[in-house]
Amino acid sequence: MDTLLTAEIVANSPQFRRKSSIFVDAIHDLPEKADLAPAQLYSTESGRLFHSGRIVIITVGLPARGKTHMSVALARYLRWLGVKTRIFHLGDYRRATIPFGEDMPDDYFYVNATASSVLLRQKIVRKCREDIYHFLNHENGQIAIYDAVNPLASGRRSLAKEFAKHDIETLFIESWCDDEKIIEENVRRVKISSPDYVSWTPEDAVQHYLTRISSRIPQFQTMEEKDLNYIKMINAGERLIVNNRSFGYLSNRIVFYLLNLHIKSRRTYFARAGVSVDADSYKADASLSDQGEDYAKKMTECLMAHRESEKQAMIDRGESGYELRPLKVWTSTRRRTVETARYLYERGYKVRQRSQMSQLNPGVCEKMSEKKIRAEFADEVAKHELDPYHHRYPRAESYHDLAVRLEPIILELEREENDLLIIAHESVLRVLYGYLMACNAADIPFLEFPRDEIIEIIPESYQNEASRIHIPDLPEEIIPASPEDLKIPVPPSGVVSPIQGLGSPPDGQGTPQSGYRTPSGIRTPREPERISQQHVEDVV
């Protein structure tokens, strides 16, 4: 086969796309410069954290066991912690190597495959592995996630040996499932949306897919290798078995994260709190104003209508009897966020208050005008402009502080199995959105959540998707900025696209030159974003 030439494999290997918009989940991005870690607490001189060295996480499990979902979620969390992490999906390499339209050989996964299939397999794996070495050795990477089936113990042992030769630790994570329901749901959700199954009924498609897997990969050995470091996740986190040969800090931390992860798909909505009576005061913790009440009502109606239409759309698509997941509401303990949830509460939805979700503490800048801040804290303003993510005003919190404080919320967010509406201050929404969409930390302080939009985030196994739902008929003056927000330099609120060059203060343009918040609050109209999935799921 001509396609086996290594040169071609190199030419065809997956290209990581560059980040183009903050509305795209950046989890598969290759940042050009050193990442600014959202919640990094400190680093060591090597740039790698916790004296942990370099680790390859190797997934193990048949298709439709949630491996890709787990890899992506884990990468998201590790990057959030500041650990330089990248995912290598072997499937991407396979697809890049086998020409479009051509099937892989039937015996591709067989133990006793033909020579040509073995060769093909080896070449694909080799290219993937070379990329992993390059990332860990030359790009200061700390964790590479190698996402593949790895069905045989012998193969796993030789992988571990191979990486050990390069002084790289291995940690295997197996997704193991004996609950047919979980497997079926997974197949339905991520596997049979492919063009191959267009005219099939979901039931037939699931059956066909599962039969194909078992004929393709007849042999699968669950992990029992006591000499390897592994974590076996049983039935999507119901039980974890940890075989700890030499777990370091990060491996234990990964177990901690996995204990909070599930593979169910659910939506997260973000909404702002309504305007309050004494909006500028942080300490006053005022109640909603009449306009705020009006907003709370309209936001609730809008969300309800949206969910109803989503449900209808699913039923129209042939999923008769489709039910939405129940909705839960989280608010901070601040009065106006709780009061914004009132109409949802009256409709019978559970409302939970989370003390960690209170807004960025503005410190001494509370109630001060921008002009006054500039006059009184000129040096602080200058520092802030250089690093808006880490800088804190006197007695205030930085976004970094807020991110560290929000870590329990992030883990509970992963743990939650119901749809979730988060009503919080813009600063909190920025940080949570930054986590879910893997935003560069430098962009986080500038993310925008105008009051007339509810953000909806839908997790797909390969990446998250964000879209914005417009809340109609709100008075113009409550929409653009946050009246209760910090009166500190922020870019013009008319800016919609990500602000170019924000992350590169060295060129002397730490923040946009074009002035700060425009008083008129004019915004460019925007279409709801929906980014189509670029990664095609494996139909093995």
Added chain:
Amino acid sequence: MPSTTADHITTPSHSSSFNLRSVQSDESRICVVMVGLPARGKSLIAGKAMRYLAWVGIPAKVFNVGTYRRSNTPQPQATFFDPHNEEGERMRRAAAESAVSDMINWFHDDESKGVVAILDATNSTKERRKWIFEKCRDADIETLFVESICDDEDLIMNNILEVKTDSPDYKGQDPELAALDFRKRIRNYEKAYETIDDNEKQYTYVKLINVGSTVIINQIKDYLSSRLVYYIQNLHIKPRSIWLSRHGESEYNLTGKIGGDSNISERGEAYARALPSLLRKSGVPPNTKIVIWTSTLKRTIQTARHLKAETGFEKLEWKALDELDSGVCDSLTYEEIADKYPEDFKARDDDKYNYRYRGGESYRDVVIRLEPIIMELERSENVIIVTHQAVLRCIYSYFLNVPQEKSPWMEVPLHTLIKLTPRAYGTEEKRFKADIPAVSTWRGRGLLRSIRSFPLRGRRMRRVLDGLVAFVGVGVVGLNGFIGGSSIPKYCNFEL
């Protein structure tokens, strides 16, 4: 429509008090139930988990069933633990009942605000576990079973000799006889022991097999449990010690400046040279490997230099061990700070634990950044840490359970090596003073500099004394001359 459970729901609306009654704890309440034969490190794990939780600010308490039983039978014979000994069985059951009922009261007591209780007993039968599970469920408390399984005979015997012969049950008895009796006691437990198995898979549990080399984690249902499991997973029960030392006296110490990255002074260098022999003097078992940890600042690296050269021990530098960042006050003397930032100076005295320097850190911030250090320390065996005053206070407080309001005021003198050895019933502390003079960097609350603000009045003074007494209570060194007023330190810089 979603059902409503009382717990995390806001109160009905309509009134203006819509949000007022709703500020409630969103943490679940958890009873950690230890499971395992004696000498498997249960008390050690229980005690450590309790200290860890307290250290991160979560109210936690250990309920040791043995203590309840002991109040009736202070020093029982092994036969007392024979499951066929009805009298013994009845008394042990009664002890468990009083412990569980005290625990539930503790959870419901508004003053203690209990979040995590740890029930330390063998809880070795399914029947007993079911009983505890139901008791807790009825009281709206989650249960987390933590089973420690160990079949390494050496480790068990070691644990018996190291730990159990210190146990209150054997106070004043011959250690050899005590160990023998204890092995008998274990055999009695073994007769009735049932490990957690698939019939109990509805429970949330963790099984630690042979000191965490295999861990099975089942049905974790909330964040706090996952965090506890994460912590417990890092623990081991092998005997070891941890040594703590500040850096040798620095040039900044001499001039009374705080922070910075200065070199050590001549006397500091003398301490660095004396450190290897001081460590030996503190008692290091033969063939013990110790890892040296320092911060990334010059003064700690210089202090550990000779130790590393003489012993060849491995050394790691941690940014997380760097001194509390004093922001704009870095490299100032206390007098300059009081001059330039009088309000800050006062704010810091009022709440030192939470006070955050402008552009710098608070003690609370330091505790957060030390989390990986604590986890790593728990995973490690023998470690000597050369670091800075504020960081050392935080680490020390973790091991010796010093409350947040006292830890920032603790005195940790220069040129002193502290040896901590974890034991089942607490951490043993020994201090070894190098005979090398150094300035004191300790500043009492309200003190600007040395004698000028002395004496303190009333309540404030008492609080200072409380802090000192607590500090002495766990240590073996005496106070410096401060209380007696005989040798007020000449330099009393504004310490971090």
